[in-house]
Amino acid sequence: MKTEDNKPVNDFTTEEKIKNAARAIFHKKGFAAARTRDIAEEAGINLALLNYYFRSKEKLFNIVMLETFQSFFASVSQVFNDPDTTFEEKLERFTSGYIDLIFSEPEIPIFILSEIRNNPEGLIEKIDIKWAVFQSVFAQQYKILVQEGKIKQQNFIHVMMNLMGLIVFPFVASPLLKAISGLTNEQFNAVIKERKTLIPVWIKAILAS
Amino acid sequence: MKTEDNKPVNDFTTEEKIKNAARAIFHKKGFAAARTRDIAEEAGINLALLNYYFRSKEKLFNIVMLETFQSFFASVSQVFNDPDTTFEEKLERFTSGYIDLIFSEPEIPIFILSEIRNNPEGLIEKIDIKWAVFQSVFAQQYKILVQEGKIKQQNFIHVMMNLMGLIVFPFVASPLLKAISGLTNEQFNAVIKERKTLIPVWIKAILAS
DNA sequence: AGAAGAATTAAACAAATGATTAAATATAAT
DNA sequence: ATTATATTTAATCATTTGTTTAATTCTTCT
Numbered sequence: 442m443k444t445e446d447n448k449p450v451n452d453f454t455t456e457e458k459i460k461n462a463a464r465a466i467f468h469k470k471g472f473a474a475a476r477t478r479d480i481a482e483e484a485g486i487n488l489a490l491l492n493y494y495f496r497s498k499e500k501l502f503n504i505v506m507l508e509t510f511q512s513f514f515a516s517v518s519q520v521f522n523d524p525d526t527t528f529e530e531k532l533e534r535f536t537s538g539y540i541d542l543i544f545s546e547p548e549i550p551i552f553i554l555s556e557i558r559n560n561p562e563g564l565i566e567k568i569d570i571k572w573a574v575f576q577s578v579f580a581q582q583y584k585i586l587v588q589e590g591k592i593k594q595q596n597f598i599h600v601m602m603n604l605m606g607l608i609v610f611p612f613v614a615s616p617l618l619k620a621i622s623g624l625t626n627e628q629f630n631a632v633i634k635e636r637k638t639l640i641p642v643w644i645k646a647i648l649a650s
Numbered sequence: 651m652k653t654e655d656n657k658p659v660n661d662f663t664t665e666e667k668i669k670n671a672a673r674a675i676f677h678k679k680g681f682a683a684a685r686t687r688d689i690a691e692e693a694g695i696n697l698a699l700l701n702y703y704f705r706s707k708e709k710l711f712n713i714v715m716l717e718t719f720q721s722f723f724a725s726v727s728q729v730f731n732d733p734d735t736t737f738e739e740k741l742e743r744f745t746s747g748y749i750d751l752i753f754s755e756p757e758i759p760i761f762i763l764s765e766i767r768n769n770p771e772g773l774i775e776k777i778d779i780k781w782a783v784f785q786s787v788f789a790q791q792y793k794i795l796v797q798e799g800k801i802k803q804q805n806f807i808h809v810m811m812n813l814m815g816l817i818v819f820p821f822v823a824s825p826l827l828k829a830i831s832g833l834t835n836e837q838f839n840a841v842i843k844e845r846k847t848l849i850p851v852w853i854k855a856i857l858a859s
Numbered sequence: 860a861g862a863a864g865a866a867t868t869a870a871a872c873a874a875a876t877g878a879t880t881a882a883a884t885a886t887a888a889t
Numbered sequence: 890a891t892t893a894t895a896t897t898t899a900a901t902c903a904t905t906t907g908t909t910t911a912a913t914t915c916t917t918c919t
Contacts, residue, residue, distance in 0.1 A: 455896080470682075471680070474681075487898055551767060554822050555760055559679075566829075571831075574830045602827065605819060614818075617766060622807045632807055632808070635808075646855040686906070686908085687907090697868095
């Protein structure tokens with residue numbers, strides 16, 4: 442039973458099942474360690490269908506990678522280019538929203554960071570991420586605050602490094618941090634949730650220093 | 651021409667050549683994407699010698715991983731447990747020293763972080779990293795400063811997350827950061843060098859906030 | 860010099876893995 | 890209903906890749 446656009450009711454199409462499985466496996470293991478048979482099994486489909494729908498492992502990976510990358514940075518652009526919020530509000534919304542986002546899929550940061558080292562120019566150029574960040578309203582508001590003497594002059598890239606470092610690092614280093622701290626998963630998650638309100642405060646303290 | 655302990659003069663033993671090559675390849679590509687033939691070629695040796703000296707790719711990897719891990723955290727322990735420096739001095743020495751260390755081998759952080767996700771319990775337990783950090787003199791000095799009311803009460807793990815996040819993140823995200831900022835490699839490196847003095851200032855601002 | 864052991868090499872093996880084929884089944888169109 | 894097209898399957902292919910083997914060369918010891 443399918444609709445006129447070939448989509449099963451109450452279920453996923455074969456193509457979607459493959460892509461969802463591929464996303465899960467690639468995110469968890471990376472391109473090189475992921476096997477097409479893993480993906481086929483996870484999707485519950487015959488191995489040959491993977492090539493029938495996507496031609497090759499690499500083509501499938503590129504699609505998953507691009508979509509992951511895009512959706513992961515879509516919210517950046519949205520928050521950073523909202524004309525109706527202040528610099529400080531953007532700081533708070535970005536921090537809180539991003540921590541929630543990564544919480545829902547904690548493997549994504551390390552996936553992106555580790556896969557991007559193999560991707561010389563291919564991927565990054567496909568998304569206008571530069572515009573989303575360095576030409577954003579957020580960046581312009583920063584510049585104005587500097588001109589007004591409200592915050593200290595400093596290369597804007599430091600702000601981005603600091604903000605993203607404070608948000609993302611605990612996730613990518615979580616196995617290590619759990620080991621050295623001895624915290625349980627629940628305790629660790631509670632610590633990270635605290636950061637949703639702490640990081641904006643810290644960033645402001647940094648900007649004032 | 652070799653010395654009595656079988657070490658060639660002015661050169662590396664075969665075993666060392668293999669391990670050095672393995673380190674380079676594993677650091678750059680990770681375990682799954684590294685091929686034993688890559689390593690043999692990089693080392694300039696016959697492929698069979700890899701198994702002759704190290705039994706298997708996995709055993710070779712475990713040796714490289716453990717050594718990398720140990721050497722990368724040895725300096726932490728040293729700086730953090732120096733009884734003759736203040737909390738503030740440790741902050742400065744750790745930041746400066748670690749940025750220099752990562753500069754010399756920029757692939758190591760992403761290597762460690764991405765490989766550790768496959769290593770449930772094996773690796774981390776082999777190093778007493780908990781002692782090196784959470785039971786360190788640095789941690790004790792932090793506790794005292796909190797008791798004295800010199801800095802604000804906060805879970806010590808936040809300090810470690812912040813410090814390491816500010817230091818490490820720019821390296822693991824460098825391809826992304828270069829893309830969004832448009833900086834050249836030289837400009838990017840200059841920015842990171844600025845952070846050697848900035849990060850301790852920022853951490854102190856955070857601790858006071 | 861000659862024997863014994865260590866190191867090295869070329870070749871091949873075996874398993875894993877990405878991809879393809881050809882037949883079978885299901886779906887859509889007339 | 891029949892045909893045509895799309896989807897799915899089991900089997901197989903072809904390459905890659907970790908590993909081993911057996912022969913050869915080098916080193917060491919007497």
